[in-house]
Amino acid sequence: MVYILFSEKYSKTYVGCTSNLIERFKSHNYLSKDGYTRKFRPWSVIHVEFFEDKKEALAREKYLKTGKGREYIKGLIFA
Numbered sequence: 001m002v003y004i005l006f007s008e009k010y011s012k013t014y015v016g017c018t019s020n021l022i023e024r025f026k027s028h029n030y031l032s033k034d035g036y037t038r039k040f041r042p043w044s045v046i047h048v049e050f051f052e053d054k055k056e057a058l059a060r061e062k063y064l065k066t067g068k069g070r071e072y073i074k075g076l077i078f079a
Contacts (some may be wrong), residue, residue, distance in 0.1 A: 001018060002061045006044050028041075047073075
């Protein structure tokens with residue numbers, strides 16, 4: 001699955017791919033000691049998409065990180 005996180009406090013987004021969203025979310029918000037997401041806590045899950053295989057999910061994640069993908073994400077946040 002592909003997920004989008006939003007930090008309202010810092011107005012930041014994060015796009016990721018995982019097979020276990022609950023554990024990954026805990027990692028972003030509580031467990032990780034370094035990395036991008038640690039700096040902008042707390043995060044909220046604002047969007048999740050499910051896929052049949054990892055290849056499709058990775059392609060969607062890559063798209064969401066492009067200019068058009070970021071525009072799509074802005075639409076989710078400011079809708």
